[in-house]
Amino acid sequence: MRLMIGAVLLGGVLAGCVMLSPPVSESGGNPAGYPPQPGQGAPAGAAGAVPAAPPAALQQEQSPAQSPPSGPQPRQFVLGPAATALVGEAHTQEQSGNFAIAGQTLERALGIEPHNPLVWIELGRENILAGNPAQAYGMGRKALYLATGDSHAQASAWELIAAALRAQGRNDEAYVAEEKAVALSPN
Secondary structure (H helix, E strand, O other), rough: OOHHHHHHHHHHHHHOOOOOOOOOOOOOOOOOOOOOOOOOOOOOOOOOOOOOOOOOOOOOOOOOOOOOOOOOOOOOOOOHHHHHHHHHHHHOOOOOOOHHHHHHHHHHHHOOOOHHHHHHHHHHHHHHHOOOOHHHHHHHHHHHHHHHOOOHHHHHHHHHHHHHHHHHOHHHHHHHHHHHHHHHHOO
């Protein structure tokens, strides 16, 4: 029954061709914490805020015009269409103060992409907003484990871990986690 509901949900999302985009930064560019799209500059992020995770699924992006590099390619997680729609829906619910419903929506996205660290990061962010920093910490650790090979996803996971630690009053540990996030962030 659950599989059938998931299939109907996925079919409805794909049939409607509705793709909700994540919240856009104040400058009107890319969403805060997301990598710039081709032809755009770097996103502007708010200091001290827990940035939204970048859209992600388990695939690597490569321009067809580029020849593959000789060494191993870095991995970049992106969300699939169904998970992207659910994350966008959760952001809307979050802005309305419906943290419990937003968490349920993100759990549905997690059911679709359980091995995607970006879904875990989004769910962790939601838990911080809902006042559950200990749960958010665990989700950040899970995201970090899954983000192997993707420095942007790893940096986002460390930012989540830092925010969760700070919310628990563990400021020294939060500072160390923030340093790890900065070290992984592309400049």
